[in-house]
Amino acid sequence: MTNQETQTTLQPDLLNRIDNKILYLGQLQLAITKQHVAEVYELLATNNDSLSSGQQLPLIVSDLTDELSDFLAPELMHFFAEKLPFLSLTPSSTISDTYDVFLGDWWHHRQLGTLNILSITLSLEKQMITELQATEKLSEGQSINESKVQEINENIKGLKAFLADNTKRTLELQVVKDQLTELSANKSGLFNRNDKNTREALEKKRELLEATQKRIPEVERKLVDQENELLAYEKDDALRQLELQAILSQYSNVAAFVAAISQLHDVYLDNLKKG
Amino acid sequence: MADFDTQVYSERLKQDLTLFNRWQILIATLGDVDETADLLEVVEKILAFDIHESTMLRIANDYWFPSTHWVTVAFARLAETASLSNTETVLPRGQKSAELHFDEWPNAAFKFVPAPLASGGFYLEETAQELRVLYWDIVHKRFYLDTQQFAKLVQTEAVQLAGVQALAIFQKRLIAIAEQLASEEFSIDLPGLAAQHQRDLVMVERELPSVVLDSLFVTAAKQQFVLKRAQGQQIGVEIAVGEIAIRLTQVFNDSGHQQWVYAIVDDNQQVTIFTLLQQLPFFYQWYIAHIDQVGLKDKREVFVE
Structure with a gap:
């Protein structure tokens, strides 16, 4: 026996494994050529139990992550557009085989989660789901930030009233100043006790009015801050309301939506096979 | 209130002093002219006459009307030809300047007031809220919409009551007036007013x-x-x-x-x-x-x- 024949005889396992790999790659190539997306997913899951939980591809194709997800993404996007039209998806700028999933197509829509193309899993933002579940329990017209909104509105009302009184205060201050001037002019050097008391009272009033007037810039700043804070709370409430409306347009409640998302992998593959 | 009749007024003027003869011709022309160019020319002469030659007569004569009145009359002429909806020129009792009533807005009246600008010109404003619609400078040929106050005007009760159609007619009227003025080389600025130009x-x-x-x-x-x-x-x-x-x-x-x-x-x-x-x-x-x-x-x- 030659050396070559000896090596072939002694290493049947190696040759079998290489044959299997060639066969696997051939099947994958054929599935891709024929656009059999379901079959591609099945092949990618072969010998790789961890894939369904969003880990990694079989080692033999692990360097094809980008290309495989580019191939698989359009069909999955089509599925989302058809079955979950209230979600907007954009390729993630940080992870190559994932898409950022947003709820709605409105101004500053919030990210609901991240979709992994290869594992067909959508991981949801837990905080957002918790907020939506809290919102759905509220009566119509109520919101999570309702009490904060009421409190800030009260603050704003007070601040505006303070600023609105400025004209009145300015006039009052002028009157006090005029009275003080008159007092000085008429009784210069000849104060009796009553005049002295009057002067002291007027001076105190002037000091108080001037101190109050000095607070105006601070109050104006505070008003702007409060209005911005109010807007932020109202915006959060408005976003949650729209998000909830979108989910409830298709599901009976948020929990049903979450349950459906957890079954995304199986539902999508079934859908592909039926299609 | 009484309708203001340019012709009657011009007949009264004819009986007055020699100086009034020229004045009467101007006023009569204002009532007669058909062409926009002629109308603008005559109103410009009236304004010049008012500034330079009328001081003494204004004091002496109860029937003297200020520049705003003649601008109103001239605008009414343009407004009449600009829309199928009628324009009425009304002189409120005891006042020296006519008001404009546009048929599409039965609850609103408009008047011209002098613009406090060195270059002159007049504002057309709604009388109840004193909200400006536009600026008209006949001498320097400018016709501009006050977009800020017009936005407030469209939310007023009178305009709300009149409805969408009234606003549409009014906007078209202003556009048509602007077209007449543009043909006389006026600078026109009516942002947002034309339904055909709602981009950019x-x-x-x-x-x-x-x-x-x-x-x-x-x-x-x-x-x-x-x-x-x-x-x-x-x-x-x-x-x-x-x-x-x-x-x-x-x-x-x-x-x-x-x-x-x-x-x-x-x-x-x-x-x-x-x-x-x-x-x-x-x-x-x-x-x-x-x-x-x-x-x-x-x-x-x-x-x-």
Whole structure:
């Protein structure tokens, strides 16, 4: 026996494994050529139990992550557009085989989660789901930030009233100043006790009015801050309301939506096979 | 109130002094002319006459009317030819300047007042709220819409009562007057008034802080409208109102600078931004709250508060 024949005889396992790999790659190539997306997913899951939980591809194709997800993404996007039209998806700028999933197509829509193309899993933002579940329990017209909104509105009302009184205060201050001037002019050097008391009272009033007037810039700043804070709370409430409306347009409640998302992998593959 | 009759007045003038003879010819011409150019020429002469030669006569004669009156009469002539809806020139009892009543707005009256500008000119304003519609400078040939006060005017009770159709007629009337004046080489600026030109309506500020759009989002949401992100690569937002859309987008202007603009998308080309300000309380509320940023850019320099 030659050396070559000896090596072939002694290493049947190696040759079998290489044959299997060639066969696997051939099947994958054929599935891709024929656009059999379901079959591609099945092949990618072969010998790789961890894939369904969003880990990694079989080692033999692990360097094809980008290309495989580019191939698989359009069909999955089509599925989302058809079955979950209230979600907007954009390729993630940080992870190559994932898409950022947003709820709605409105101004500053919030990210609901991240979709992994290869594992067909959508991981949801837990905080957002918790907020939506809290919102759905509220009566119509109520919101999570309702009490904060009421409190800030009260603050704003007070601040505006303070600023609105400025004209009145300015006039009052002028009157006090005029009275003080008159007092000085008429009784210069000849104060009796009553005049002295009057002067002291007027001076105190002037000091108080001037101190109050000095607070105006601070109050104006505070008003702007409060209005911005109010807007932020109202915006959060408005976003949650729209998000909830979108989910409830298709599901009976948020929990049903979450349950459906957890079954995304199986539902999508079934859908592909039926299609 | 009594109708003002130019011809009757001119007949009275004819009986007066020699100086009045010229005056009478001017007034008679004002009542007779058909061509816009002739009308403008005669009203310009009337204004010059009023400034330079009328002082003594004004004191002596109860029937003397100020410049604003003649500007009103001239405007009424233009307004009559500009619309099928009637224009009435009415002289309120005890007043020296006529008011204009447009048939489409039965509860509103308009008058001209002098603009406090060195270059002169007049403002057309609604009498009850004293809200300006426009600036008309016959001598320097300028005709500009006050977009800020007109936006407030369309929300007033009189205009609300008259409805969408009345506003449409009024806007068309102003556009038609502007066309007459444009043919006499007037500078025209009526942003947002023509239903056919509702794209690229430039806002006052080039940059919009995010908080301004947040505010529109919240205000709209309270009335069940949704501010959506612009489709495609454009930076901007959009609100659908039935078959109409209000679009706010950031574009590059001719100088290469970024600029926020409105587009009112209406396939039927019947709606203007002012129609929407009249009909959508949330849009008006937001627009007025941020008017220094999101107001339509107009010839602000002629509108003195």
